[in-house]
Amino acid sequence: MSTEAHEERPGRTGLGRALMAAGVLSRDWAPAFAAVPRSAFLPELIWPYDMDAGRSVAVSLRKDPDAWARYADADVPVVTQWDDGRHTGTEPGQVPTSSASMPSVVFRMLRDLDVRPGDRVLEIGTGTGWNAALLAHRLGAANVVTVEVDGAVADAARRALDAFGLPVRVVHGDGARGFPGGAPYDRVIATCGLRSVPYAWVEQCRPGGRIVVPWGTHYGNGDAVARLVVSRDGRSASGAFTGPVEFMKLRAQRLPPVVHSAYVTGSVADGEESATSLPEEEITGERFGVRRFAVGLRVPDCLCVVAEKRDGARPVWWYGLTDRSWACVMFRDGDTARVWQAGPRRLWDEVAAAHRWWEERGRPGHERFGLTVTPEGQRVWLDDPADSWPV
Template identity: 45%
Template sequence: MTNHQLPLEQAAMRGLLQTVSDGHDLAPEWIKAATAAPRHSFLPDHIWIDLDGTYRALERRADISAWLAAAYADEPVVTQVNDGVEPGDPSKAWPSSSSSAPSVVFRMLEALDLRPGMRVLEIGTGTGWTSALLSHRLGDANVTTIEVDRGLADRARAALGTAGFAPEVVCGDGALGWGVRAPYDRIVSTCSVRRVPLAWIEQTKPGGVILTPWDNPWICWGLLRLTVGDDETAVGRFSADSSFMLMRTQRDDVDLLRDVVRDDHEAEVSETVLPRRSVVHAEAAFAIGHRIGDIWHAWQDNPAEGVADRLWIASADRSSWAAVDHDGGDEDVFTVRQYGLRRLWDEIEAAHQWWIANGRPGPDRFGLTVTSEGHQAWLDTPAHSWPLN
């Protein structure tokens, strides 16, 4: 394959590969794939840069140096906002598609443990870069990729063709898989899920692997690797890598003050000494989210006189909520208000105590068993399981 890159682009690619390989030797086959399918070739001219939480459009023609720096940084690049309907006010922009950080992409590809002749289904084509890497490794005929957004699918197909690759690019709902070319040896998702679609298990060969980023209403964090059994049961563990956008068909449009909290709700008032921020970050948050499952949170600054900030908590069914207030002082005692059939802060405190009692486990000690009857979460072994709410 002939590659007509500018010297600047070649140097940028070499620098990226060196960064990705720092402390972790990237396999030669992936170095060859990245060289044959340079990342910048799959990015649109119009991308979005995160500036302290606000996304700003960046045009390649306007600033080629900044565009290339984004293309060859080991960071995700936002390639679409607001499902393709760009807002007039940039502060209203939220990412809806991106090119994932290269180090994460290569970790996922290595976790697939690919071998010649394997057939792969990719969920979420995006820019098409991962599809190109897979095609270089396995051959076009063994790679199928599905994208729910037709505009993204068409653009990725064109970029792949220009770069000399021709995997099958399908526009459709990735949650349904693509049964036309099943069964697959591997299914890899580039969007996170809150439930593993049964179609993925049904379309994977016994002994095959499903690899997907994980999302929980409490925290979007974790990578799940499942092995499919002869009985269409999938079992596997998590790792801490990855935080990806949620699959579009699993989104839930809920607004706290619109859908959950009402003026006439009379909440039960108590106090807590458990630091609120300790339950929403990293390993503790992963454990709490995995243990409880169906709760989510939001922060509100200066919600009332004398309250510096408030942690809101709500159940997924919108029937219960809790609020934990901080007055801004040095006192490590927080006011708690709870409403509904459930006492959500009490559940969080119990889950936090469970996490500490079990040695503060990280994601790699958690696992999941998926069957047609549902999802069973577990710690260390499937014998220690509970239903995932």
């Protein structure tokens, strides 16, 4: 979001108008937006993302209530926990582990969920409780169950929901297991990024029900919202992606740290050397760009790390996640990019082939890709679920 857009949203009224104009806040969700403010579910100390500074900043309700209210009513993500609760102090921690998502993302996913009166909804990832409260306002608190893996986060959300008069059932547990005690559900929604959709969610959603989840590959941190429909026999769920997002990952599916020295034990020059004419901007891509998403679908079990540019040079690294294969491209301004790769897989060759594949198919956007989940695993596809491949 641009600085200008941020300045045009001084409060909830302005935010609501902006969300309506952008088409993410549909008319059927407008009453819930008006009745359930995000501010009612935020703690006193928050770390909203400051668009001007390009980072999260600490804001205290007690010390600066005007700034706190301004961020609460802005279309920015707000971190509410760092480092799984081990963080102390006011400065941002190392890794954000719970947050209140951007309102535009929240209402886009709720729109995709397409709830109807009387629907029962299972939410995975309670966070602050705001998303569950919006669902409860629309469907009734008795029709919403939300699961949160972090006990302290679950307790805080439960208190906030009760205080607001929407006593949703908050379950402290592993969301990957769902909550069979409340099944079957008409809708399932996850507010955490996934690398694999738990089949338990398909089993707990009725035939014809809908599952809305942020999903992606380990290639990058970005996700895309998958809108899946459970088959008539209840054995699978399939559907297309609706657009890019980025969420904190389901804790059970976080990627462990990749240690560079475990891959490159000597000099990068020890790898097989070649060159590439692919431009730097096409490899690095936009943060939420479809190219990186598509390449990740074609290069499984691989992490791509784009380093900072210094003195006109930028290395991009790829690490195999099932072996010690690696690849590196060094981009230098005004020079041909050099490539090195080593290990059982030729990761650069796979990446280059994936770029060609995407180009040859007309540079498809997120909405042309889809995901199918079955008892045997998950598969992705382009345009036709019958033409799919495993991920």
